[in-house]
Amino acid sequence: MATPTLVTSTYAGKDLEGVIAQSILRGKTIENGLISVHTDIDSRAVVKTMANTLNVQDSVAAFSSAGSLSLDEKYLDPKKFMDAVEYDYSNLNATWYASQQPRGRAGDFVPPATLEEAMIEQMAGIRSKFIDASIWRGSVAAGDLSKITVSASSNVVSGLIPLMEAGADVNKVDSAKIVLGTLTPGVTTTIQGDGNTQIAVGDVLTFSSVVGTDPIWGTTLNGKSYAVTAVDDAAFPPTFTIAVDSSGFAGTFTSGNAATINAFNALSVLTRVYNGLSQSVEDDPDFYIYGNKALGKAYSIAQASAANGAGSYFIGAKELDFLGQKMAILPFLPTNTIVAANVSNLHFGTALDAEWNNLAILPQFEATGDRTVRYRCDYAFDVNYTNGEDIVLYR
Secondary structure, three states, X not given: OEOOOOOOOOOOOOOXXXXXXXOOOOOOOOOOOOOEEXXXXXXXXXXXXXXXXXXXXXXXXXXXXXXXEEEEEEEEOOEEEEEEEEEOOHXXXXXXXXXXXXXXXHHHHOOOHHHHHHHHHHHHHHHHHHHHHHHHHOHHHHOOOOOOOXXXXXXXXXXXXXXXXXXOOOEEEOOOOEEOOEEEOOOOEEEEOOOOOOOOOOOEEEEEEEEXXXXXXXXXXXXXXXXXXXXXXXXXXXXXXXXXXXXXXXXXXXXXXXXXXXXXXXXXXXXXXXXXXXXXXXXXXXXXXXXXXHHHHXXXXXXXXXXXXXXXXXXXXXXXXXXXXEEEEEOOXXXXXXXXXXXXXXXXEEOOOOXXXXXXXXXXXXXXXXXXXXXXXXXXXXXXXXXXXXXXXXX
């Protein structure tokens, strides 16, 4: 049980109506219809797939059977989660919220309406963020995002990207790697690249195969993404800095790689993805190239830089597609990762449609005599993909 944390409080001056909650980047995958949603799943749903081949033979008198029919199944096993929090609102006496509480000592425990409404709305936004990130990254990795802590251990959603990475049927395109020369430890870490990839401040690097004389180099960097905070183009090869405090790292860096999608290489990266698209599905109306917001920004800047519209390309939002292929820019895909797939081949299974919006508000006084309020939301979901041979994963 917790009490609201009062960072600053005053009961002086004038109270402005409403509560300004910190903005939350909401998920868009389900909201924008970019995944196939299956509901009413109590335990398991089976997604049946079929692959048929045709063998064209010379016509002769004797019948000769040839060809194949392969039937397979993918499963959606919704994993059960809950968000539960209990608050004691009695510490609001020194704030303007007290003016919204009823008179008397018992009223000190009643949640102010504006505060409760804002809190519930923000909780819904964070929950949406967790579900959307879990769709792509998995529920454990979703816990790396701000405002989210994942303690669930019995129920784990794998996530589409890890499932595709593990799937032998998915077409995988490797990113062009930056071979790291040196990593100089410090309060921030300075990295020397190979000079083959242009880097700018704000670019996000995803590290792989990092090793050192101490394992801490690999455990800190491998699979993680960090933004570039400074670039020294005067050095050769140029060096760049990331906000990783390595001053206490033991041993020395040995070798490693990094990858990025930025304004300098966005066109070439998308070209590699485009060249790998399955011709059997690339013209389907539900086929998209999925990327995160960093890809959208990089591609937008690359378009503006390549255009000759006398500055018009820097004004107004432009619809993003690549050579006619629709693009879906989503906030919680992993950095420097692209998926090209049909919506019909990406699956989200849940017990009840939008049950993650059903929040129970439970004042405890009538039940237990405690002057607290509980908030609880229970929901279940899982994800999977089908027809991996029609999917491209760039990573």
